[in-house]
Amino acid sequence: MSEAMSGPLSRLSFSLNPVPPYDFNLTAAYATYFRSRYGTDSYENGVFRRLLDIDGDLLLAEVSSSDATGSPRLEANLSGQNPDTAIAGKAKGQITRILGIDRGPGPFYTMALADPALARLARALYGLHIPQTGSVFEALVLAILGQQISAQVAFKLRNSLIEKYGPRLIADGKIYHAFPRPDSLAATRPDDLRAIGLSARKAEYVLDIAGKAAAGVLDLEGLRDRPGAEIIASLTSLRGVGGWTAHWLLIRAFGYPDGFPASDLALLRMVGNLMGKGKPVKPEEADEYSKRWSPFRSYVTTYLFAAVRSGRAELLEPVKESGQHM
DNA sequence: GGCCAGGTTCGCT
DNA sequence: AGCGAACATGGC
Numbered sequence: 001m002s003e004a005m006s007g008p009l010s011r012l013s014f015s016l017n018p019v020p021p022y023d024f025n026l027t028a029a030y031a032t033y034f035r036s037r038y039g040t041d042s043y044e045n046g047v048f049r050r051l052l053d054i055d056g057d058l059l060l061a062e063v064s065s066s067d068a069t070g071s072p073r074l075e076a077n078l079s080g081q082n083p084d085t086a087i088a089g090k091a092k093g094q095i096t097r098i099l100g101i102d103r104g105p106g107p108f109y110t111m112a113l114a115d116p117a118l119a120r121l122a123r124a125l126y127g128l129h130i131p132q133t134g135s136v137f138e139a140l141v142l143a144i145l146g147q148q149i150s151a152q153v154a155f156k157l158r159n160s161l162i163e164k165y166g167p168r169l170i171a172d173g174k175i176y177h178a179f180p181r182p183d184s185l186a187a188t189r190p191d192d193l194r195a196i197g198l199s200a201r202k203a204e205y206v207l208d209i210a211g212k213a214a215a216g217v218l219d220l221e222g223l224r225d226r227p228g229a230e231i232i233a234s235l236t237s238l239r240g241v242g243g244w245t246a247h248w249l250l251i252r253a254f255g256y257p258d259g260f261p262a263s264d265l266a267l268l269r270m271v272g273n274l275m276g277k278g279k280p281v282k283p284e285e286a287d288e289y290s291k292r293w294s295p296f297r298s299y300v301t302t303y304l305f306a307a308v309r310s311g312r313a314e315l316l317e318p319v320k321e322s323g324q325h326m
Numbered sequence: 327g328g329c330c331a332g333g334t335t336c337g338c339t
Numbered sequence: 340a341g342c343g344a345a346c347a348t349g350g351c
Contacts, residue, residue: 143332143333144333144334146332146333147332147333147334148331148332148333148334148346148347149331149332149333149346149347149348149349150330150331150332150348150349150350151331151332152331152348152349152350153331153347153348153349153350154331154332156348156349157347157348194347197347197348198347199345199346199347199348200346200347201334201335201345201346201347202334202346202347205334239334239335240333240334240335241334242333242334242335243333243334244332244333244334245333245334248332261332263332263333264332264333265330265331265332265333266331266332267332268332269332305332
């Protein structure tokens with residue numbers, strides 16, 4: 001199942017050049033939900049760490065920057081058992097997604113100039129890119145675990161799942177976990193998953209999806225080239241996946257710029273605030289209102305969550321005055 | 327102790 | 340079509 005490996009690791013380095021503007025500190029912090037450690041990821045003392053699982057090879061990626069904001073160049077180190085250039089290339093691709101390297105918020109900022117609430121968010125969180133998950137499977141399982149429950153409970157469930165079923169690597173005496181593989185989760189039984197706090201329903205969903213992914217009858221990565229509407233349709237045909245989960249995956253897994261999980265309770269509160277209502281709006285209202293943010297609703301959603309997760313509630317107050325500048 | 331959290335499905339009208 | 344219940348857990 002999850003093998004513990006230690007012993008000599010070889011290293012390999014490369015650099016990354018994010019699309020400017022890029023705030024490494026903000027983006028790496030968002031990737032860990034501003035908790036310094038979240039599941040497979042950590043960001044401590046300026047170093048972002050993530051254990052990658054590249055076709056079964058485990059590689060510890062450590063990324064840092066000498067210049068945290070503006071247009072920084074990132075330095076990445078890979079540690080693993082004999083990483084060759086092919087593996088390193090795939091690892092680089094994953095890191096690129098995970099740290100949102102190759103897509104910048106520039107076009108979003110241009111639109112945000114005309115909307116005071118967005119301009120305020122863009123100013124305060126300038127350079128925040130949208131981090132993605134390592135795989136579609138990962139985003140899907142994480143999303144299902146997070147359905148309906150509080151962020152705290154979701155945090156616990158996700159960590160438990162990763163620690164129990166994710167493959168491990170020991171480096172410098174520390175244990176790192178990659179995200180569980182489909183076959184590892186498919187091999188569990190409902191009671192195993194319930195033991196870490198999943199409801200019977202969620203255990204079913206995860207087992208069903210993991211089983212299909214492991215058997216190769218569900219090609220989640222293959223959805224990447226598809227238009228948004230088709231991705232939504234494919235995902236929502238899975239048991240346990242509704243509109244919220246599918247839209248969340250557009251943002252988290254597919255790098256789609258215009259995802260908007262309009263039924264999200266926290267998002268409904270935030271949009272209600274921005275609209276000056278002081279209470280959550282209905283999903284239809286939020287959806288209607290959000291059209292002014294299209295086609296950058298993934299950025300709006302991400303920036304709103306970044307504001308609340310980083311404790312900057314003032315960014316969510318209604319904006320009375322117009323005429324603010326970036 | 328009851329109610330609500332970053333939903334979804336299922337079984338009723 | 341639309342509505343309510345059930346679901347696991349932790350915090351208020």
